[in-house]
Ligand SMILES: Nc1ncnc2c1ncn2[C@@H]1O[C@H](COP(=O)(O)OP(=O)(O)OP(=O)(O)O)[C@@H](O)[C@H]1O
């Protein structure tokens with residue numbers, strides 16, 4: 213696994229303009245609700261960027277426009293310079309409501325992206341087994357979703373997205389249906405996965421703590437209409453003990469700073 | 480393949496013991512069903528002994544008559560002729576119905592054009608059309624197949640249509656986001672997701688098909704099972720008549736059970752053992 217990571221990464225000395233996803237002038241209106249207005253954003257390669265903002269500020273809408281699942285009214289999204297016209301192989305989505313097929317086993321669910329790409333059964337199952345193990349679900353390959361807890365189901369969704377080997381992972385509040393203990397565990401796993409897999413993560417959340425804990429970059433969105441209000445780069449050292457980070461002064465300050473910025477929208 | 484099946488069995492075995500402990504006697508549904516049938520037979524026997532009507536035979540008389548009809552070959556040959564239009568009609572209805580229903584569920588045009596026709600057909604007393612069918616198609620095989628289809632098709636189409644219409648939207652966008660083609664989303668998401676409701680429609684459709692074929696044989700031409708019933712009624716052999724009627728009810732029930740087995744086996748493996 214380490215070898216893959218090394219091969220994929222031709223040592224980009226994180227130049228600030230090395231953006232894999234570029235969002236330019238995106239506008240989206242549903243009926244008379246203006247969900248997004250003139251959103252410009254760059255998502256740096258190999259980083260985890262969070263979209264953070266109060267409910268209804270257009271986070272899901274923006275993520276689905278990047279995924280190619282919703283069409284914008286104006287503006288463009290490019291991935292590596294190529295404009296997005298619909299879903300593509302370089303992006304994979306992790307759904308807020310898991311979106312697992314109840315009639316399929318964990319193994320088939322995880323391998324489903326490869327099944328749709330008509331990969332041979334043995335090959336796709338081998339890849340799926342590897343990612344199932346990586347998200348900590350080894351031994352559950354032949355279970356059905358209704359036999360799993362919410363946290364385990366979300367891991368299946370994550371393994372499915374990882375197994376198609378997309379460069380950009382789009383996660384829509386992946387932990388919102390998961391209890392607090394599992395959430396912590398899951399966040400730590402995500403940090404570990406991110407260092408292993410060297411992929412670009414775009415992560416929607418409405419938890420400030422979560423955003424600060426896991427992100428390289430936090431995009432604050434303001435509501436009605438949704439626009440970018442601020443961009444914050446927490447620069448937290450995550451190498452040490454996770455519990456230490458939660459007590460880290462810089463971590464707490466950043467959380468407080470963001471809360472002060474967002475407070476005005478919550479009233 | 481072989482390992483897969485074994486592992487699935489294990490997974491089921493792991494999930495079940497908890498439930499078994501809690502429920503106890505319910506883990507032997509076959510025994511319960513047998514008791515239920517025995518109870519039914521006992522009540523029938525008593526009702527026949529009272530008797531509720533001079534034309535109502537006891538269960539044991541009916542059973543004897545049944546074996547008599549089997550032995551003299553009249554029942555097997557009757558079934559041979561009844562089953563042909565029935566099977567053809569039901570199979571055609573199943574495929575056409577699921578096909579038409581899927582199209583209606585997927586396309587607005589199909590929905591507006593076709594669904595109203597089947598809503599009317601389902602609410603109309605369609606048995607009244609059967610003499611009309613005879614008038615147009617005569618008394619042959621075609622007429623009987625049509626009689627089966629008139630009764631079976633509407634419920635299959637409408638159930639399929641409703642199920643496809645209400646397919647889980649989040650699974651559809653999942654399929655799209657992982658680059659599923661339109662055809663893949665139909666075959667891998669829409670049909671499996673809709674299969675419980677489609678199968679409910681198929682079961683109702685098959686039951687209606689049985690009604691259709693018996694009606695056709697009673698109303699159009701006395702052949703097959705219809706003939707056996709009419710014949711024994713005219714001779715006041717009520718035990719034989721009831722035996723024939725009960726046999727077709729039993730056959731219809733067995734077909735429905737088989738259909739359910741196919742559904743769980745092929746389309747919704749997660750419901751196995753639940
Ligand atoms: N399909 C739709 N039809 C009409 N309005 C919509 C639709 N989807 C979203 N909206 C509206 O657009 C706005 C942004 O929605 P969106 O789901 O993107 O918000 P969000 O930031 O993801 O919110 P949450 O945190 O609650 O998930 C909301 O005001 C919502 O009511």
Ligand SMILES: [Mg+2]
Pocket residue numbers: 271272273
């Ligand atoms: Mg949302």
